[in-house]
Amino acid sequence: MEVIFLGSGNAFYSENMDMSSLLIRLDDFDILVDCGPGCLKNYLKYAGKLHKLKYIFLTHFHGDHTGGLPFLLLYLGHFHQDLPKPVIIGPRGAKNRIRKLCDACYQGSRLIKGLAFREIGKRHLEQRLFVGQNVEFRTYAMAHKKESLAYRITIGDISMAITGDTGWNSKIVEMSEGCELLISECSTLTPETPGHLSVSEWLAKIDLLKAKLIVPVHRGKDVRGALEKEGRLPVKILQDGDKLVF
Numbered sequence: 001m002e003v004i005f006l007g008s009g010n011a012f013y014s015e016n017m018d019m020s021s022l023l024i025r026l027d028d029f030d031i032l033v034d035c036g037p038g039c040l041k042n043y044l045k046y047a048g049k050l051h052k053l054k055y056i057f058l059t060h061f062h063g064d065h066t067g068g069l070p071f072l073l074l075y076l077g078h079f080h081q082d083l084p085k086p087v088i089i090g091p092r093g094a095k096n097r098i099r100k101l102c103d104a105c106y107q108g109s110r111l112i113k114g115l116a117f118r119e120i121g122k123r124h125l126e127q128r129l130f131v132g133q134n135v136e137f138r139t140y141a142m143a144h145k146k147e148s149l150a151y152r153i154t155i156g157d158i159s160m161a162i163t164g165d166t167g168w169n170s171k172i173v174e175m176s177e178g179c180e181l182l183i184s185e186c187s188t189l190t191p192e193t194p195g196h197l198s199v200s201e202w203l204a205k206i207d208l209l210k211a212k213l214i215v216p217v218h219r220g221k222d223v224r225g226a227l228e229k230e231g232r233l234p235v236k237i238l239q240d241g242d243k244l245v246f
């Protein structure tokens with residue numbers, strides 16, 4: 001399994017990183033988590049073809065996490081019209097939001113035609129859910145927008161937790177317990193933006209996080225430098241195009 005970082009930055013192209021997109025590549029298919037505006041470009045650049053894309057998980061509806069979808073869907077419709085469309089898994093209301101987004105970009109193009117949506121409601125939170133036969137996932141409500149979800153995805157004996165955007169909350173500890181990988185947002189140096197995490201909050205809580213490896217994403221200016229200065233943390237700072245192999 002490969003985890004390929006397609007976009008590790010925030011909504012401001014901080015430190016020249018693209019907006020949120022993460023690719024999990026399995027032998028048989030790809031899973032995308034969020035689809036920021038640069039997603040298609042980086043998918044092609046760092047992972048090659050899109051023909052194995054089967055599932056797209058969305059953490060929330062902000063444009064830096066969903067704005068690449070119209071172009072990704074346009075590409076699939078143009079170059080892979082013979083393949084089944086991916087399934088979109090996201091918060092309640094996902095279908096309506098994505099339909100409106102696609103319609104605003106290409107009115108009447110029916111970009112979402114043939115897409116299956118699976119919306120996660122309150123009653124599904126923290127439940128053991130599946131897509132396909134071998135991808136198990138749980139969702140956790142996060143402290144960002146009212147629809148925000150984090151995902152803990154388990155494939156075989158590898159579990160990874162992905163926070164999406166969020167302020168600090170105890171579910172981050174719970175969902176990352178026993179994970180090989182925690183991909184957590186870390187937006188600023190000090191707490192300054194509600195609904196986001198900072199380096200100082202991270203450092204105060206890092207002993208609580210039991211994932212083997214933590215990768216900060218949605219990184220703002222100087223976050224990389226501040227974390228690197230700390231050293232000795234179970235933290236790896238990755239750039240767009242970097243990959244982890246499990």
Ligand SMILES: [Zn+2]
Nearest residue numbers: 060062144165
């Ligand atoms: Zn957001």
